[in-house]
Amino acid sequence: MTIKDEQQPLHILFFPFLAPGHLIPVADMAALFAARGVKCTILTTPVNAAVIRSAVDRANEAFRSTDAPAIDITVVPFPDVGLPPGVESVPALNSDAEGDKFFHAIHRLREPFDRFLAENRPDTVVADSFFDWSLDAASENGVPRLAFLGSSMFARACSNSMLRNNPAEAAPDDPDALVALPGLPRRVELRRSQMMDPKKRPEHWAFFQRVNAVDQESYGELFNSFHDLEPDYFEHYTTTLGRRAWLVGPVALASKDMATRGTNGLSPDADGCLRWLDAKPAGSVVYVSFGTLSLSSPTELRELARGLDLSGKNFVWVIGGAATEESEWMPDGFAELMARGERGLIIRGWAPQMLILNHQAVGGFVTHCGWNSTLESVSAGVPMVTWPRYADQFYNEKLVVELLKVGVGVGSADFASKFEARRVIGGEAIAEAIGRVMGDGEGGEAIREKAKELGEKARGAVEKGGSSYDDVGRLVDELMARRSSVNA
Known part of the structure; x- marks a missing residue:
């Protein structure tokens, strides 16, 4: 009405x-x-x-x-x-x-x-x-x-x-x-x-x-x-x-504001991101973001960097503006990988997430399973690598992985706020989950097809x-x- x-x-x-x-x-x-x-x-x-x-x-x-x-x-x-x-x-x-x-x-x-x-x-x-x-x-x-x-x-x-x-x-x-x-x-x-x-x-x-x-x-x-x-x-x-x-x-x-919704200060790195994505093959890029309330320790950042490197996939990684200095966590060789700009792009600050997720180059999303991010990924038809931290995020992971079957977990096990310690996920586990979602195996194809179907239903609902x-x-x-x- x-x-x-x-x-x-x-x-x-x-x-x-x-x-x-x-x-x-x-x-x-x-x-x-x-x-x-x-x-x-x-x-x-x-x-x-x-x-x-x-x-x-x-x-x-x-x-x-x-x-x-x-x-x-x-x-x-x-x-x-x-x-x-x-x-x-x-x-x-x-x-x-x-x-x-x-x-x-x-x-x-x-x-x-x-x-x-x-x-x-x-x-x-x-x-x-x-x-x-x-x-x-x-x-x-x-x-x-x-x-x-x-x-x-x-x-x-x-x-x-x-x-x-x-x-x-x-x-x-x-x-x-x-x-x-x-x-x-x-x-x-x-x-x-x-x-x-x-x-x-x-x-x-x-x-x-x-x-x-x-x-x-x-x-x-x-x-x-x-x-x-x-x-x-x-x-x-x-x-x-x-x-x-x-x-x-x-x-x-x-x-009506896909680019700057949710911020009064878009990251200066954001402008070049979409142009960088334009040069990548369809479905070849994994997008990484943990929302506004998650903080990662230097050890966690290091293992995530290792996981992205080991996965062999192109990546866009959003790191909060208050993240620790790169010298504290960046593994050997990663700076050179980033300097060439061929495989990876880091955005510090606020990224235009909806525009990134809906770009044809993006084929997976490493997410903390906050509901906004989860639903934006569903709407874009993008499968998820799930990495919950606290609040409702472990429930949302269950929904994504076990009920909807549009994601794979990295093995996150500890309910912990940004002020609390948790067990570190190894780079190998991160790379394996990315590979299962974006790889050529039968399981990955089924996950991607299901994600695409859900995206169509999401858009039809509104x-x-x-x-x-x-x-x-x-x-x-x-x-x-x-x-x-x-x-x-």
Whole structure:
């Protein structure tokens, strides 16, 4: 449905968590709803507004020739909690102590959130699940809350099982012991070391239990996913668990800003990247990126460099701007390999990931399995080499490798944040996984063919008549009907 002939368009407030992996899909989602005639407002802080400004401006520019309302960004000050100026986002945090201050600031955002609801009375708020207090605030203002965490349905179902049953508690005290998650459509097992340990992280465990409960009490939940990707888990989530859900993705396909979305400062290395790819044969390049929240030790970087060299494949490797000096990790001969520029290209800083993944030269993606990256790879029809670190990433690896069969794991075994140590993956294992995904063997051909099929289904889902296009329309219809009944 497109809203027409209404005195006031439906108004949705989007309230994303302060991290690029949460902000970017919300900006894309706002563009999806705005294209259907919905007035969309994004509430965030100055530094985070800069991250999505380009994408929002490009969307509004595209809307000028239509009757779609412009997307607004409402900026509120980041609370003063003793963090350095400009530290307003998770990637900028350098210690657990800064993390504690940051979450104190998150709670203090309730006051401007309350004030916006009271003054503007939106028809609904799409609030990040990590703002668990936003349900009470929305209820007090008579506004229904839709939760959005930016994860897969499979991961949310696994997380629900873990938080309700704590199966690791009864497992052997062995990091490599297999732990089954009960109550899911198919058997899902993880090593104990791949799961959050409630004894090591009691505060995190309690927080995620609260988040899960609050989301279940909300009006419903939005997912950056599509029905053909995880149909069994949509059925499980909505029927077995009784939770209301709309699948509206892949939302990145709504973006009018493939080059600079998610940043206010593209890497200077990015300009030459696409020209470099143009000179490479189709499917010959492996793309390597671990998102905005992962840090690698010098030893890990060294083994990854060895793995890329051993694989024999061309590569584009994105290394965060704060990475250690090359002299600390670069193996012998690698500098010469890079200097010639024939086999490899390193990008320091922010890369145009969607443009890279959709380039015909790219035939594989070494990824941390963050959901945004995973879904962007699916949308591009590119198979994955999976290397999860923490959060929902081990669940997403299970989905990619075991259910969808569009990837191969490197053997990552430790649930560990960027401040924690983990076992190092050897270069030989990395090279083997790349070879299995991009090589000439029968298994690689099947993985690539499956990835291509999923890419076609992903693109079809957001087109007119597709499942995600229809879910957006159904939600808009329901919210309009709710407004009419409330105002009657």
